Amino acid sequence: MAATVIVAELGRGKLVGFAEADLRPFADGCRSSPVGYLEGWYVAPELRRTGIGRALVGAAEDWARDLGCHEMASDAEVANASSQLAHKALGYSEVHRLVHFRRDLPAAKLKRET
């Protein structure tokens, strides 16, 4: 599926932020398919809270809309409170929380022959 990276440039060649987006066939809480998905979003610390993040997401949303999407989705770590607040300020609503699990797989058992 399609993907894009939008960068914010300050002066000549000084990159200060990016938004990475792609299309997903489905996303939690969404009612349409495909949906635009914000895979990555970053702004240099010294330039945060100046509107760059909003502009980057707006460009990612325009990209998804141009590809026929009606919804945009994203995620954030549970502990990343500032990202959650920024998402909400941009009009995103929380739809789901997920707990991840893992375990080591034990070595394969030998098959017993009878």
Ligand SMILES: CC(C)(COP(=O)(O)OP(=O)(O)OC[C@H]1O[C@@H](n2cnc3c(N)ncnc32)[C@H](O)[C@@H]1OP(=O)(O)O)[C@@H](O)C(=O)NCCC(=O)NCCS
């Ligand atoms: C999340 C991030 C990209 C936001 O970028 P930004 O340039 O600061 O965002 P903006 O200045 O465009 O702010 C967008 C809106 O979010 C709000 N916002 C941003 N950071 C916020 C914070 N820490 N607390 C509360 N609101 C916040 C702004 O007030 C603004 O809303 P407004 O226009 O109504 O005032 C930036 O904080 C960042 O790079 N964080 C570290 C990486 C990260 O966590 N990325 C997200 C991974 S899910």
